[in-house]
Amino acid sequence: MPSSFIQALPKAELHLHMEGSVTPATLVELRQRHGKAGTLAEAQALYQYKDFLGFLMAFKTLTEDLQTPEDYEIVTYRLMEQLKAQNILHAEVYVSAGVCLWRKQDFDAIFEGLESGRVRGERDFGVSLLWIFDAVRQFGAEPARKVFELAVKYRDRNVVGIGIGGDEKKGPAELFREQYAYAAEHGLRLTAHAGESDGPESIWGALNLAAERIGHGLTAIEDRELMEELSTRQIPIEICLTSNLRTGCCAKLQDHPVRRYFDQGLMITLNSDDPAMFGSTLNQEYELAQKEFGFTDEHLRELARNSFEASFLPAEKKIAFLDLLDAAAARK
Numbered sequence: 001m002p003s004s005f006i007q008a009l010p011k012a013e014l015h016l017h018m019e020g021s022v023t024p025a026t027l028v029e030l031r032q033r034h035g036k037a038g039t040l041a042e043a044q045a046l047y048q049y050k051d052f053l054g055f056l057m058a059f060k061t062l063t064e065d066l067q068t069p070e071d072y073e074i075v076t077y078r079l080m081e082q083l084k085a086q087n088i089l090h091a092e093v094y095v096s097a098g099v100c101l102w103r104k105q106d107f108d109a110i111f112e113g114l115e116s117g118r119v120r121g122e123r124d125f126g127v128s129l130l131w132i133f134d135a136v137r138q139f140g141a142e143p144a145r146k147v148f149e150l151a152v153k154y155r156d157r158n159v160v161g162i163g164i165g166g167d168e169k170k171g172p173a174e175l176f177r178e179q180y181a182y183a184a185e186h187g188l189r190l191t192a193h194a195g196e197s198d199g200p201e202s203i204w205g206a207l208n209l210a211a212e213r214i215g216h217g218l219t220a221i222e223d224r225e226l227m228e229e230l231s232t233r234q235i236p237i238e239i240c241l242t243s244n245l246r247t248g249c250c251a252k253l254q255d256h257p258v259r260r261y262f263d264q265g266l267m268i269t270l271n272s273d274d275p276a277m278f279g280s281t282l283n284q285e286y287e288l289a290q291k292e293f294g295f296t297d298e299h300l301r302e303l304a305r306n307s308f309e310a311s312f313l314p315a316e317k318k319i320a321f322l323d324l325l326d327a328a329a330a331r332k
Contacts, residue, residue, distance in 0.1 A: 020274020076117025137171025
């Protein structure tokens with residue numbers, strides 16, 4: 001169980017996939033809504049996989065049961081309920097818009113469902129949430145452009161940025177140079193998964209796209225020059241400990257470079273990535289950092305501060321959240 005300190009710590013989460021927050025129980029409910037038989041054991045079995053590609057296939061299978069705007073509304077609302085329970089005040093949530101388009105779903109209707117869930121969740125739980133539209137890199141550049149066009153279309157409705165996820169080897173960053181330039185020109189913020197299942201060259205590629213935050217960044221440790229670049233520029237790294245372990249991208253927890261990143265001055269944040277699929281929560285990630293890597297309460301407070309500072313919130317909202325963090329520290 002995470003400590004009372006971790007539980008009470010105000011924090012933000014910046015690397016969180018909406019689809020990966022669907023619990024097995026909710027998945028069964030969705031399947032029943034669509035007239036499909038399914039047991040809890042079957043849903044739980046879907047979340048067991050051997051490696052990164054196995055995880056991608058499980059994620060793809062899961063999205064088959066997200067069909068209607070109402071499905072997306074339920075999942076968003078329940079995600080915000082989970083955030084509230086962990087004292088997560090703000091989240092920036094990836095939506096796999098690329099998968100929706102690939103499935104030829106009516107994305108405009110889906111987005112109304114997402115926003116309806118967000119509005120209801122904000123009202124009931126007081127949680128702040130922004131959307132990041134994620135393209136699937138192995139689908140190629142043209143489908144990514146369509147995802148980013150949707151993000152531009154909805155950027156005045158809580159869509160703050162874009163990203164690319166999926167198979168780094170099959171979709172290297174340089175394929176998306178024009179698409180990222182287009183998104184930036186239209187006022188969107190830029191993220192990229194990089195250095196998760198591929199080497200440090202993938203992170204360099206993301207930086208060349210002008211990515212403002214790096215998702216995972218696990219392999220940066222292999223390149224001293226890259227480490228210096230990330231430290232000097234204070235590019236936020238969205239660390240996902242349990243995720244890297246469950247997908248096999250990191251063989252053993254002790255091998256994870258999170259503590260070396262912190263000690264070498266990189267700006268890191270902790271994140272759960274796909275909490276239901278990895279059987280973790282953000283509070284458990286903080287607990288893991290403390291128990292396995294020796295992060296003190298003061299260090300964890302610094303990581304929580306990073307999570308607000310690295311967010312894509314406007315300055316005045318960042319300051320308001322940081323004030324809440326400082327007020328919580330003052331009560332200790």
